Amino acid sequence: MGHPPSQIKNTVWENRLINYTIRRLLLLIPLLIFISAMIFAILKLTPGDPAVILLGERATEESIELTREKYALNKPLHIQYVKMMTNFFTGELQSIYYKENVITVVLKRMVPTLELGFTALMLALAVSIPAGIISAVKRNSFFDYASMTTALFGISIPVFFTGILLIFLFAVKLRLLPASGYGGSMFTLEGIRHLIMPAFVLSFTLMASTTRITRSSMLDVLKEDYVRTARAKGVRESKVIWKHAFKNALMPITTNVGNQIARLFAGAVLTETVFAWPGVGRLAVNAIFRRDEPLVFGCVLILSVIYVVVNLMVDLFYGAINPRVRYE
Amino acid sequence: MVEKTLLEPGKSLSQEESAPRYAAPGEPSSPPVSGEPSSPPVSGEPSSPPLPGDVMAEHPGGLRKMKEAMGILLSSPTAVTGLVIVLFWVFVALFAPYITAYGPMEQDWKAPNQGPSMAHPLGTDELGRDIWARLAYGARIVLVILPVNEKIWLPGGTAIWGVLAALFVGASLGLISGYKGGWLDEIIMRLLDAMMSIPVILLYLIIVAALGASAVNVVIAIAIVGTPGVARLVRSLTLDIRTRDYVRAAETRGESLFYILFMEILPNAKGPIIIDAMLRVGYAIFAMGTLGFLGLGMPPPSPDWGSMVAKGREFILVGSPWASLWPSIAIASLVVGLNLLADGLREESMRYQ
Numbered sequence: 001m002g003h004p005p006s007q008i009k010n011t012v013w014e015n016r017l018i019n020y021t022i023r024r025l026l027l028l029i030p031l032l033i034f035i036s037a038m039i040f041a042i043l044k045l046t047p048g049d050p051a052v053i054l055l056g057e058r059a060t061e062e063s064i065e066l067t068r069e070k071y072a073l074n075k076p077l078h079i080q081y082v083k084m085m086t087n088f089f090t091g092e093l094q095s096i097y098y099k100e101n102v103i104t105v106v107l108k109r110m111v112p113t114l115e116l117g118f119t120a121l122m123l124a125l126a127v128s129i130p131a132g133i134i135s136a137v138k139r140n141s142f143f144d145y146a147s148m149t150t151a152l153f154g155i156s157i158p159v160f161f162t163g164i165l166l167i168f169l170f171a172v173k174l175r176l177l178p179a180s181g182y183g184g185s186m187f188t189l190e191g192i193r194h195l196i197m198p199a200f201v202l203s204f205t206l207m208a209s210t211t212r213i214t215r216s217s218m219l220d221v222l223k224e225d226y227v228r229t230a231r232a233k234g235v236r237e238s239k240v241i242w243k244h245a246f247k248n249a250l251m252p253i254t255t256n257v258g259n260q261i262a263r264l265f266a267g268a269v270l271t272e273t274v275f276a277w278p279g280v281g282r283l284a285v286n287a288i289f290r291r292d293e294p295l296v297f298g299c300v301l302i303l304s305v306i307y308v309v310v311n312l313m314v315d316l317f318y319g320a321i322n323p324r325v326r327y328e
Numbered sequence: 329m330v331e332k333t334l335l336e337p338g339k340s341l342s343q344e345e346s347a348p349r350y351a352a353p354g355e356p357s358s359p360p361v362s363g364e365p366s367s368p369p370v371s372g373e374p375s376s377p378p379l380p381g382d383v384m385a386e387h388p389g390g391l392r393k394m395k396e397a398m399g400i401l402l403s404s405p406t407a408v409t410g411l412v413i414v415l416f417w418v419f420v421a422l423f424a425p426y427i428t429a430y431g432p433m434e435q436d437w438k439a440p441n442q443g444p445s446m447a448h449p450l451g452t453d454e455l456g457r458d459i460w461a462r463l464a465y466g467a468r469i470v471l472v473i474l475p476v477n478e479k480i481w482l483p484g485g486t487a488i489w490g491v492l493a494a495l496f497v498g499a500s501l502g503l504i505s506g507y508k509g510g511w512l513d514e515i516i517m518r519l520l521d522a523m524m525s526i527p528v529i530l531l532y533l534i535i536v537a538a539l540g541a542s543a544v545n546v547v548i549a550i551a552i553v554g555t556p557g558v559a560r561l562v563r564s565l566t567l568d569i570r571t572r573d574y575v576r577a578a579e580t581r582g583e584s585l586f587y588i589l590f591m592e593i594l595p596n597a598k599g600p601i602i603i604d605a606m607l608r609v610g611y612a613i614f615a616m617g618t619l620g621f622l623g624l625g626m627p628p629p630s631p632d633w634g635s636m637v638a639k640g641r642e643f644i645l646v647g648s649p650w651a652s653l654w655p656s657i658a659i660a661s662l663v664v665g666l667n668l669l670a671d672g673l674r675e676e677s678m679r680y681q
Contacts, residue, residue, distance in 0.1 A: 034519060156664040270621070291537075
């Protein structure tokens with residue numbers, strides 16, 4: 001349009017957006033401190049001498065003493081914490097097991113995790129959004145009941161159940177797919193063959209909540225006056241559903257999907273374990289069991305921060321899809 | 329700030345409050361079937377005339393409320409289905425010694441890894457232990473007893489205690505946060521948000537790995553992980569309820585903070601909290617299964633569903649899936665039951681608004 005008043009409005013809006021973004025980013029700092037302090041505190045509850053764990057049972061007294069010195073393990077807790085945080089940010093925090101910088105170790109595992117996660121999410125969205133819309137439009141129909149029941153099972157059935165069932169059927173009985181493991185990049189045949197089962201299992205859990213939310217927010221919107229008006233005007237039903245209803249129902253769906261994306265980076269701990277998928281989730285679990293304290297600390301911290309940042313981006317994305325959103 | 333509440337618009341108010349007028353004791357309640365799952369809350373008088381007072385008067389106090397709650401429950405087929413499944417497991421857990429032919433640790437070296445048979449209805453595991461017996465005794469740990477150590481145990485299952493603890497801490501924080509507002513609210517909610525950003529399963533694992541795998545520590549983990557969610561819910565309910573007249577009245581009377589929070593606000597928020605708690609018990613059972621599956625379940629000989637899955641998994645590739653399938657089904661069915669119960673109750677209580 002280009003009228004001066006609307007331009008002024010736009011600048012105000014942009015300023016607010018920038019302010020909002022900066023404030024949210026600043027909030028990351030206390031968040032980071034709190035999360036790291038909490039993880040640190042829990043880790044310190046673990047019995048045993050970290051220096052001994054670090055070096056193994058047969059280490060000499062001397063080397064243990066040196067390690068304590070190096071990681072400030074003989075200092076009070078708050079100094080140990082500060083040391084760990086500084087080490088984390090300077091990239092000196094090393095995994096005990098991998099003997100490598102924690103951040104590098106985590107980032108290396110990101111690729112399989114994201115391959116699995118995004119394939120599963122795409123699968124889930126491709127099924128659940130149409131299913132949710134149809135369920136809402138044809139409320140109380142057979143389809144509605146069927147998809148809602150499936151969704152309920154999706155939330156309730158543990159991943160190891162579906163995983164085990166699929167492995168038993170497709171790997172043991174039918175010998176169609178490999179039982180577990182990573183077959184290389186998802187752009188190769190072997191990679192895809194390995195990806196199918198875990199992606200399906202993971203998408204089943206993601207599907208459930210999106211279907212339910214799509215259905216309930218569509219039901220809300222379909223009751224609105226503007227939908228009735230559109231229908232009364234004689235707008236085609238498909239257009240009413242897609243343009244008038246679905247567009248307005250998108251907000252809660254975006255929240256949900258955004259949340260799922262934010263969680264994808266943490267890897268699907270269970271799916272990765274069941275299928276021996278070399279992702280971040282399994283890395284974290286193994287680190288916990290190996291008592292690889294620095295890696296656990298780094299892993300959880302990185303994953304939490306990614307979660308917060310992705311959620312922030314989703315919040316900002318709202319403004320793009322819904323002009324009514326105001327950032328204060 | 330984009331406000332994201334856990335609530336759908338229709339379900340934010342106390343649901344039990346407006347329910348009594350419809351749910352006549354004993355009468356199969358037939359509310360107007362306009363009940364969209366998210367119909368806007370109708371304020372003011374309900375459209376149909378209230379029942380004669382004497383019917384209510386016959387059942388004073390708690391009994392009447394129980395009957396009303398049952399009325400809501402029984403009018404939803406979904407909730408009844410869920411209730412039946414949950415009660416089945418409670419029954420199995422309570423009467424485990426009477427409905428199993430073997431003990432949970434009893435081994436039969438001659439019959440390991442068998443499929444279902446007459447002698448062992450669900451088959452046996454790798455040590456020849458009866459899977460049905462282990463499932464039944466496993467249900468006890470989840471639902472009816474909390475083993476503190478080898479000799480002492482408390483009534484109420486591990487999952488139940490965990491959720492109760494989360495409810496207690498979460499509700500207290502949520503009430504204070506929502507009622508007081510201001511910087512206190514800001515700090516509490518920011519801290520809880522931070523906790524929520526830690527991946528749930530990892531948080532469970534770290535806590536239980538640090539404290540050691542035992543039922544009490546699992547309770548602690550469930551409580552810590554569940555607290556932020558409960559607090560958020562209770563806070564949003566409190567924000568709404570604190571503007572009501574009866575809260576103003578209590579303030580004017582000069583009631584203590586404790587009284588206002590726990591006697592005025594909390595009882596009026598209990599509907600959504602109860603439904604949320606049921607879902608949470610489901611999550612807790614899920615979490616216990618996950619912990620067991622990943623190797624942090626109850627210490628070995630004790631029958632832990634998750635550990636049973638993990639152990640049985642090793643034998644799938646050699647073609648005997650039973651030992652891991654049954655406990656998976658047990659976990660799934662119990663969680664499905666709780667979800668159905670919560671879903672049914674939510675839809676049903678929404679109709680009364």
